[in-house]
Amino acid sequence: MALVEIRELTKQFRKGDEVITPLQGVDLEIERGDFVSLMGASGSGKSTLLNAIAGIDRPTSGEIHVNGVEITKLSRGQLADWRAANIGYIFQMHNLIPVLTAYENIELPLLLLPMSAAERHKRVEIALDAVTLRDRANHYPRQLSGGQEQRVGIARAIVANPTIIVGDEPTGDLDAVTTEQILDLVQRLNSELGMTLLIVTHDPRVAALAQRQLRLEQGKLIEKGREVAVVGVDIRERSA
């Protein structure tokens, strides 16, 4: 069984008089250790798909199984617990908690897991080493550069050793040099640590690093030029 299995996933939402259907009947499988990139035009539904897999958005219909758990059936509270244990989320805008130091930001996800203070400390130190920011541990986000903030964000995403790491445009807010550093780091998470990654991006350089490159295009989910699923023939249909 694949690590992530998506069956007939549909997402609709209403915007004024319009019913928007960014995802319709999507099927997708991601294996453990995969590095998957997902590209597509703005509004194509790639972030919606990512958020559904991350358990922060609920699909209108369909099933999402992650590591054997059907997450669409979980309650809001259960879903939060599930995210704490299974998802590492890398945001485009870093989204660090401004009142907490880099160390405390990285430690946050561990506070939700049954773990001793010593174990938490050990894991945060390892994560800080992984992103080479040990000397910035006690700095607040406002004292860090954009690239350093994103590295803290990545450390926060990996510290709990999640089942899957998802990234929504993780380099979208960074300059070219910093983007290279972050891409190198992301690639090492997959190649050296064997982490499963799903990255939404506009940047072909980021997509090129992935083993599997998916594209949401004109309503179709295409993998390396091959159509793998129908995503929704009518992206926007006017409600009756």
Place this chain on the structure above:
Amino acid sequence: MFKFAPYVLKGLWRHRSRTILTVSGSAVALFVFCFVGAVQRGLARLSEDQQALRTLIVFQENRFCPASSKLPEDYVRTVEKVPGVKDVVPIKVFTNNCRASLDVIVFHGMPPAKLRSSRELTLLSGGWGDFDSRSDAAIVGQAVANRRRLKVGERFTIGEVTVSVVGIFRSSVTAEDNYIYTHLDFLQRARGKSSVGTVTQLEVHLNEGADPDRLAADIDGQFRSGPVATSTRSKGVFQRDTLSDLAELIGFAHWLGYACVGLVLALVATTTVMAVQDRIKEHAVLQTLGLRPGRIFRLVLAESVLQSVAGGLLGIGAGLAMLSWGGFAVGAEGVTIAFKPSMDLALSGAVVSVVVGILAGIAPGWQAARTEIVLALRQA
């Protein structure tokens, strides 16, 4: 929950101007709440004290101010013979101000032996020997002594009465800490020749089982056809009647206490709502990391309660300290209401702070907990 204490505390510290203003507002409101509570409890002590219900005050009929009540001193002998009466204490009262005042000075002239038998006074300084041996001696309640900075060995004059302070006392009855006790005959002479042989009131102590209402009627019946008719009431009723105008004001003031509670509620709720609206995205990030909505709710509630309780404790502390050191009292017609700090008052203030903090945090906490993660994350 305590794992997230640094997040809550640092969040409050980050917006310290807002936090300090909220805590200050809460402190001022609880300070006033304590003061109003102290006044109300002082009034309640006067009228509900068991001793006050078992003691009668005989006053001249249709007189209100102590200066206008003049009972013949030999009424004592008549009252002592009424069945059910245990003891009668003649008291001459002199006050510097018959109207309501925050600095009323009240002299009670009593026979020294009766003073010691009828009052539970503890001398904090000075001695009873000096009081017995000097005709102009006065022992001063600690509240008056603090307020007027009086010490043993000093002489002071109020109106036409000049006394020597030979002792400072603390009474088991808080209101009496605002009295000055002198010899009866001294105060009679000090008030002029016409006052010799007269007293302002008789304090009648009853035997166990005696009916206060029946005895009051019996006493008034004895003097109905005498040279001076009397009006006899229990001490509690007498004090309540004497302070009726003030009591109305004090009764009205309890609304001020409620207003303070409302003020804290509005203030803390406004601050917490602002804090939540500032951090909609932050709460969405926390939920993405795996915090349950219930935990987000509790974090917001903790912020709200912390601010309310911090302000409350400051206000209660300042209020109790001022009540303790200030020796405040309000009096009228020779009866005083003491504003006294108490553990009961502190506890009720603390409970109010906690409850207000919880109430103020519910709506913003609910708002934070119900944040739609994806929508909130899209915010700039």
